Amino acid sequence: MINPKQFYSPSDIPTEKDKRAIWNIVSNSLFPKRTSKAFSFDRRSFVYGMAASFIVIFTSIGMYSTFKMLVETSQPQEIRMDNAYQSAIRGFEEVVSSAMVSSKPSPKNDLASLRVLRLQYLNEAIEQLKKETNSHDLSPLKRQRLHALYNMKLTLLQEMLHQGEIEL
């Protein structure tokens, strides 16, 4: 066997520079580095992605609001009136709720007790009728009856307020 050190001449041995040059090409080919250009591209993509997400979110909200408004405005007159009554009573009750809780029948004032009792009956009747009448039920008789009950309740609440039975 020939000693490799004798066989190979110094010109056969790669220099350190040669080795580095070869390794640079090998490593760049096998393990490509993430250049600043790639990072900038990633950052730009991220910004575009975020912007696109916001646009999608706001567009969805806008579309939902528009759709809701369209649905509401396309409701029949009776249902819109129901909603108006309910909204008015709810607003009224919110303002006077604490007062109404404290309004209990008192033997000293029979009329006031009677009004509180009437109010309870009215509430029960409205709840009962609302259960029977869902929003798609357009039975004219039921609607008419519900509107009358709402009207009565509002009038009664107004009366109680005038009589000082509800303190604000």
Place this chain on the structure above:
Amino acid sequence: MDIQKSNTDETFLISRIRNGDTQAYKILYDDHVELLFRFLKQFRKNDSEVQELVQRAFIKAFEGLASFNYRSKFKTWLFQIALNEMRSDIRRNSIIPFVDIDAADESVSESNDESFEWNSTLKTLFDQLDETKRAVFMLYEVEGYSHSEIAVLLNIGESTSRTILTRTKQWLRNQLNVTRSIQ
């Protein structure tokens, strides 16, 4: 003991590379780049050609490391890849021998015992050999591979490897004698 340690180190390095440690491949590269470069330099005198072959061999070795089965040393496997790359470069399906190897007389007496006193004259004569003879001679005489390993490396029969080596040595000796007689 050293060989065993070296194999263990190599196995450990390769398992690290397989687990994604790219720094381990740099260590494996540093251990082998010189061995491969000087070997390939005997076939290509142009440094840039040698560099390109070395690069391709290391890239292919890394890409195929998952299929490396530890049956041979990494060096043998790397040399095989490099030789295949060289072969594909010269667009040959197999190494074309300068003698009819199929008809080679396998009874040619081997003269492995006769060692060469390597000198500059022999080196000049060596450069006149074709690639197959150069490869077999170097792999056996310089790199220390067995004929069975050379057979795998060069995709030739083991007996063919023996025949080529014997004839190459005979040729070198004859040429050396002729040169000396002229001088």
